[in-house]
Amino acid sequence: MQTETFIHPSAVVEAGAQVGAGTYIGPFSYIGSDVVIGNGVKLISHVTIIGATTIGDGCTIHPQAVLGGAPQNNAHKGGRTTLTVGKNCTIREFVTMNVGTDNARGATIVGDNCNILAYCHIAHDCVLGNNVTFTNDVALAGHCEIGDNVIIGGLSAVHQFVRVGRNAFLAGGSMITGDVIPYGIAVGNRAKLRGLNVVGxxxxxxxxxxxxxxxxxxxxxxxxxxxxxxxxxxxxxxxxxxxxxxxxxxxxxxxxxxxxxxxxxxxxxxxxxxxxx
Incomplete structure (x- = not known):
């Protein structure tokens, strides 16, 4: 385990950024001035973290992830909004997460121990609980609420303002246009419930x-x-x-x-x- 903070010479850490003890910032990464990074975080390489973004202790972030970008929402007028990522999360290649909008919640929140696989997108004002897993290419539109222990299969998309209850399972390739109950299994394009997540x-x-x-x-x-x-x-x-x-x-x-x-x-x-x- 790394005990000293390391910043690769090719990385850029803007003045004002806060970097915790034992954190590793790999080659060609960029950290903006309003970013707070916790202890023991690992940015493997080519990671961009901007905006008012906080990364919790023990996270690992893989190449080409971009965290804290402006919301993709024309209603946002440029006010200061935030992205918070909890502890011990794994964020894989090309993941994008946006800060909130200044006319809504104003914050995007990801809980602890989440596993966000390659090419996923978490839009503005979304809230994820703890122990959430997104497999490759999951896309959340704005204002979604995802409960603890939810698993979403690859190539699935979730409509804006949708809630997914805790311990639900959304099958790969699904289009989720409505709320999914806790412990439910949802499957399909304009998904339907297939019962309870008994395995979970x-x-x-x-x-x-x-x-x-x-x-x-x-x-x-x-x-x-x-x-x-x-x-x-x-x-x-x-x-x-x-x-x-x-x-x-x-x-x-x-x-x-x-x-x-x-x-x-x-x-x-x-x-x-x-x-x-």
Whole structure:
């Protein structure tokens, strides 16, 4: 582990930038004057960090990543906005992340322990939780909210203002135009729900009985014979003791006017849970 800060002679670190202890800034990197880099960060080479950007301790950033660029939003008038990346994140080649806009949240936030693979884009005013994984070429439009432990498959795109609940899985090549519930699996161009992320629930340590109970809650919530609002009240009464079920119920109950909810594919329950019955 590197104990001393190292800045390659070919790198440019503008006056005013703050660089933490044990950080390595590799060849041909550029660090702007308003940047704060934590301890033990590694910029392999050819990394550009600009704007009011803060990088947390222990991050590794690969060549050609550009972090802190201006938002791609004509409503932004040039005010100071920020990008914050949490601790121990891996940011691979050609990733781009923009600061927020001055007429909205004003901040783009990436949580701890995130793994953002090559060519991904995180737009202005997005918020990512902890332990998020984006595989190659994932693109977030502005104002998206991504919960903890979400995995998004390669070549997927997420529409602006969309929320993705914690522990959801979005399959590769998907176009996500609406909110995805916690623990859900969404698949397809104008994606639909394919049930619950049972593999992820197992990995999180949820017992079989808990998964089956959450599956029953899912079926109640999306019962096509009744309106969603009625289903939510029924589910709240029946599954109120389940923390996971209540996360889904609350997520759907507190959606704003902008939020269309990704619905289940007709006839789909759980395409990876057949062995639970």
């Amino acid at each position: 629930l197992r990995r999180s340590g949820m017992p079989k009985a808990g998964i089956l109970n959450l599956r029953r809650a899912y079926l109640t919530i999306f019962d096509r014979s009744r309106p969603l609002g009625e289903n939510l009240e029924i589910a709240r009464a029946e599954f109120g003791n389940s923390e996971e079920a209540m996360r889904i119920i609350d997520f759907l109950s507190h959606r704003g006017k902008r939020h269309f909810v990704v619905p289940p594919l007709k006839g789909a329950v759980d395409d990876d849970a057949d062995d639970l019955d």
